[in-house]
Structure formats: C-alpha cells, structure tokens
Amino acid sequence: xxxxxxxxxxxxxxxxxxxxxxxxxxxxxxxxxxxxxxxxxxxxxxxxxxxxxxxxxxxxxxxxxxxxxxxxxxxxxxxxxxxxxxxxxxxxxxxxxxxxxxxxxxxxxxxxxxxxxxxxxxxxxxxxxxxxxxxxxxxxxxxxxxxxxxxxxxxxxxxxxxxxxxxxxxxxxxxxxxxxxxxxxxxxxxxxxxxxxxxxxxxxxxxxxxxxxxxxxxxxxxxxxxxxxxxxxxxxxxxxxxxxxxxxxxxxxxxxxxxxxxxxxxxxxxxxxxxxxxxxxxxxxxxxxxxxxxxxxxxxxxxxxxxxxxxxxxxxxxxxxxxxxxxxxxxxxxxxxxxxxxxxxxxxxxxxxxxxxxxxxxxxxxxxxxxxxxxxxxxxxxxxxx
Numbered sequence: 001x002x003x004x005x006x007x008x009x010x011x012x013x014x015x016x017x018x019x020x021x022x023x024x025x026x027x028x029x030x031x032x033x034x035x036x037x038x039x040x041x042x043x044x045x046x047x048x049x050x051x052x053x054x055x056x057x058x059x060x061x062x063x064x065x066x067x068x069x070x071x072x073x074x075x076x077x078x079x080x081x082x083x084x085x086x087x088x089x090x091x092x093x094x095x096x097x098x099x100x101x102x103x104x105x106x107x108x109x110x111x112x113x114x115x116x117x118x119x120x121x122x123x124x125x126x127x128x129x130x131x132x133x134x135x136x137x138x139x140x141x142x143x144x145x146x147x148x149x150x151x152x153x154x155x156x157x158x159x160x161x162x163x164x165x166x167x168x169x170x171x172x173x174x175x176x177x178x179x180x181x182x183x184x185x186x187x188x189x190x191x192x193x194x195x196x197x198x199x200x201x202x203x204x205x206x207x208x209x210x211x212x213x214x215x216x217x218x219x220x221x222x223x224x225x226x227x228x229x230x231x232x233x234x235x236x237x238x239x240x241x242x243x244x245x246x247x248x249x250x251x252x253x254x255x256x257x258x259x260x261x262x263x264x265x266x267x268x269x270x271x272x273x274x275x276x277x278x279x280x281x282x283x284x285x286x287x288x289x290x291x292x293x294x295x296x297x298x299x300x301x302x303x304x305x306x307x308x309x310x311x312x313x314x315x316x317x318x319x320x321x322x323x324x325x326x327x328x329x330x331x332x333x334x335x336x337x338x339x340x341x342x343x344x345x346x347x348x349x350x351x352x353x354x355x356x357x358x359x360x361x362x363x364x365x366x367x368x369x370x371x372x373x374x375x376x377x378x379x380x381x382x383x384x385x386x
Contacts, residue, residue, distance in 0.1 A: 022243065022269040022290055022329070023096040023114055026073040030189065030204055031249065033089050033124045033134055039079040040384045046072045047377040051359065053330060053370035059106040064368065067107070067330070068375075069099035084126075091120040096142065096242065100328045106366070109149030109173065112288070112328045116142045120187060129195070135188040140209045140242060143180040146274065146287055149173055153219065156283040169282070171229060172220035176276050176287070178213040178238065185209035185242075198253035208244040208268070212237055215276040236277025243268040243293075262299040262314075269294055288328050292321040300338075308345070314338045316357070325362040330370040333360035340379075349383040 025047065032041055051068035055061050079089040098114035118141070124134035148156070153174040191202035215238040223230045245268065251261035273289035280286065300314030320333035340353020354377070361371035 022267060022272070022294060023098050024267065025071055025097040026075060026093050026095050028091045028093040028095065028118060028120050028138075029075070029077060030089075030091070030120075030122065030134070030187070030202070032077045032079045032091065033087055033122060034132075034191070034193070034200065035079055035383075036385075037081050038386050039077075040386065041077045041079075041381060042383075043075040043379065043381040044072070045075075045377060045379040046070065047375055049359070049373070049375035051331060051370065051373045051375075053364070053368045055105050055368050056366065059366060059368070062105050064102055064107055064370075065104035067100055067102045067110075069101060071097045071099050073097065086126075087124040089120075089122045089124070091118075091122065093118045093120075095140070098144075098328065102327075106151060107149070107327060107368075109147065110152060110327060111147045112145070114142070114144045116140060122187060130193055132191045132193070133189070134191070135186065138185045138187050138206065138209070139182060140185065140211075141180060141182040142178075142211055142240075142242070144176075144178045144213075144274070146176045147173060148175075148287070156285065169222050170219050171222045174219040174279065175217070176279065177216045179215075181211040181213055183209050183211050198251065198259055200249075200251050202249045204247045204249070206245045206247075208271070209242045210239060211242065212239045214238075217276050217278040219278075221282070232278065234278050238274070238276045240274060241271045243272055257304040259302045260300070261302065262297070264298075265294075265296045267294045267296070288326045290326065290329070291323055295319045308343055310342045312340055312342070312353070314355075316355075318360075320360045324365050324367070325370075327364045327366075327368075330362050330364050330368070331359040331373055332362035334358060334375075347385040350380070351383075352378075352380040354378050 048070040049068040050066055052066050053064045073094045075093040077089055077091040079087060081087050094116055095118050096114055096116040098112055101111040102108055119139045122134055122136040124132055126132045150173050153170040157170040185207035187206050189202060189204035191200055193200040214235050216235050218233045221230045221232050245265060247263055247265040249263045251259055253259050269290040270293050273286045275286035296318045298314060298316050300312055302310055302312040304310045316336035318333045325332055334357045336355050336357035338353055338355030342349060342351040357375045359373040359375060363369055
C-alpha cells in the first residue's frame with residue numbers, strides 16, 4: 001500500500017506555484033498531524049513565473065517586460081505523539097509573498113514586495129479511531145515595500161493632468177515602507193478517517209489575521225504659493241486584513257497500491273487592500289487590492305511502484321473572475337499540472353516534484369493586456385520519523 005505520508009507530502013509540495021488570486025505562495029502542512037509517531041519535516045519550494053503584457057497604443061505600446069520575479073519558500077514541522085489520543089505539531093512556513101517589478105514602458109519603476117513567516121502550534125485529539133479534531137494559534141509576521149513611479153503616482157493624484165499639475169498632487173516617485181508586524185489568528189479543523197482504507201476527509205478553517213502597519217510614506221507634493229515642491233515624509237497607520245480560508249482535503253485508497261487525493265479551498269481575498277493614509281488622502285483610493293475571493297481545486301493520484309518508491313500526478317485549477325486586475329498581480333485564475341515521486345530510505349522520506357501552470361489572461365485598468373503567461377515550480381520535502 002502506498003504510504004499516507006507520501007500523499008500528504010504530494011498534496012502540499014506543489015502548493016503556491018501559481019496562486020493567481022492572491023499573495024499565497026505556501027500552505028502550512030496541517031496533514032503532518034496525521035503522521036504516525038514522532039515526525040520531522042523540512043521543505044523547499046521555488047517558483048519562477050513569467051508574466052508580461054502589452055501596453056495600449058496611447059501609452060506608447062510595446063511590452064511591459066516580465067514583471068513577476070521568482071520566489072522561494074522554506075517550511076518545516078515537528079510532530080509529537082503525546083499519548084494514544086493526543087498529537088502536537090509545530091509548523092513553520094512562509095505563506096504569503098510578492099516580488100513584482102516593471103522595467104519597461106509606462107509602468108517602469110513600479111515595484112512591490114511582500115514578506116511573511118508563520119508559526120502554527122496545533123493540538124490534535126482523536127475522539128475515536130475515526131474522528132479527530134484539531135486546532136491552535138497561528139502567528140503571522142509580515143512586512144511590505146511599494147514604489148510607484150512619477151507617471152503613475154501623478155495620474156492617481158491628479159487625474160486631470162492635461163490641465164497641468166494641481167496643488168496637492170504627487171510630483172515625484174512615491175514610496176511606502178511598512179513596519180514588521182506580528183499578529184495572531186487561529187486554526188480549527190476536524191477529520192474523519194478509516195485507516196484500513198487510507199481514507200481521510202479533513203475540513204480546516206484559518207481565521208483572518210489583521211495587521212496594523214506603520215507605513216513610512218515619502219514623495220514630493222505640489223503646493224502653493226509658488227508653485228512650490230514640498231518633500232513629504234510621514235508615517236500612517238495602515239490596517240491590512242490577511243484572509244480567512246476554508247479548506248476541504250481528502251484522500252482515499254482505490255486499490256492496495258493506488259490513492260486519489262485532492263482539496264477544495266476558499267480564500268477571502270476580497271477584504272485585502274493596501275491603503276496608506278497619505279496616499280489615500282492624495283488620491284482618494286487604495287494602492288492595490290483584490291476584488292474577489294478565490295476558489296482553488298486540486299485533484300491527484302498516487303501509485304506505489306515498489307515498497308520504497310511512489311509516484312504521483314496532480315491537476316490544479318483556480319477559477320477565473322473575469323474583471324479588471326491590479327497591476328501588481330495581473331493574472332486571473334490558472335490551470336496547472338504537476339508530477340513527482342517519493343522515496344523511502346529507512347526512517348526518511350524524500351519527496352520531489354515539478355509543476356507547470358498556465359495563468360489566466362487579464363486586463364489592468366489602463367488598460368494593459370496580460371496573456372500567454374506561465375509559471376513553473378519545483379519542490380522537495382524531506383521527512384524523518386524518530
């Protein structure tokens with residue numbers, strides 16, 4: 001029989017190659033709670049998207065260039081079997097990331113980065129041999145930087161630009177740098193399993209986590225009398241809500257050597273926006289936001305080749321929303337395919353896989369068309385029983 005742990009690795013290994021609807025790049029592996037005995041796990045993932053668009057003629061035409069930088073994520077977990085009914089896990093992940101930078105045309109100089117780390121402390125209780133509940137706190141640390149070039153910043157603050165810059169408009173590059181904030185949410189979950197059939201269905205809820213950043217904003221403002229160009233450097237409170245989510249994971253043996261596995265995940269990205277105080281006062285709007293929640297689907301199959309070697313394949317899909325997108329995440333949905341293998345050596349399990357995603361075409365507000373974009377990712381996970 002193919003090992004349950006290998007499938008758990010496969011299900012989380014490829015997560016994050018293409019989360020077109022948000023910043024999510026890595027999903028903490030709650031499935032470690034269902035490993036037998038004591039278990040340690042380390043993972044590494046790398047994603048290389050290729051995202052570019054074509055400017056309209058009135059903005060000069062031409063390509064935006066590849067605006068999406070590669071990202072890497074590391075993660076890990078320790079799971080301890082405390083008693084016959086209680087298990088404890090400590091998880092580390094880097095769940096959210098962004099690395100956007102334009103170097104051509106009208107958007108040239110627009111950049112954004114997002115960094116995060118998460119630590120989850122989870123306790124699982126086996127109510128019966130088939131029913132389990134689990135939960136615990138989730139500590140999220142985040143920071144971000146955004147640069148908006150003069151052309152975009154001035155248009156945002158002075159949409160009547162052809163008449164000349166108006167007093168109060170931004171007449172320089174705008175920069176915002178956030179503080180590093182740590183805030184706490186919670187995780188709750190329940191699972192039903194039939195071990196003899198390798199069957200498990202788990203429902204996991206992750207709460208919203210709200211950061212209140214101190215955002216340092218710097219730019220130059222046109223003021224009167226004069227006209228005068230006044231440098232501005234100010235700090236403002238900037239609340240940002242990291243989304244709640246609900247995930248249904250499942251796996252089931254279909255033959256002694258074959259398992260199917262997958263997930264359905266809803267994430268509330270529609271409440272996420274970046275709206276620093278001074279920028280909002282100058283422009284009356286946010287810098288960036290996501291308009292819609294996301295639904296992400298995964299379906300895979302694993303097959304034991306030998307007692308030590310298993311292989312797997314997985315399909316992924318995120319539904320397309322069909323509306324204007326932000327310049328800093330200019331794709332809409334995706335479809336992906338991934339393959340990988342897992343090899344057991346003594347108490348160690350090594351799992352590696354590669355995934356390719358076709359990113360959905362979209363249009364930013366200028367409008368600039370983004371199409372024929374892709375992402376490729378690689379991941380490796382090493383687990384050890386002790």
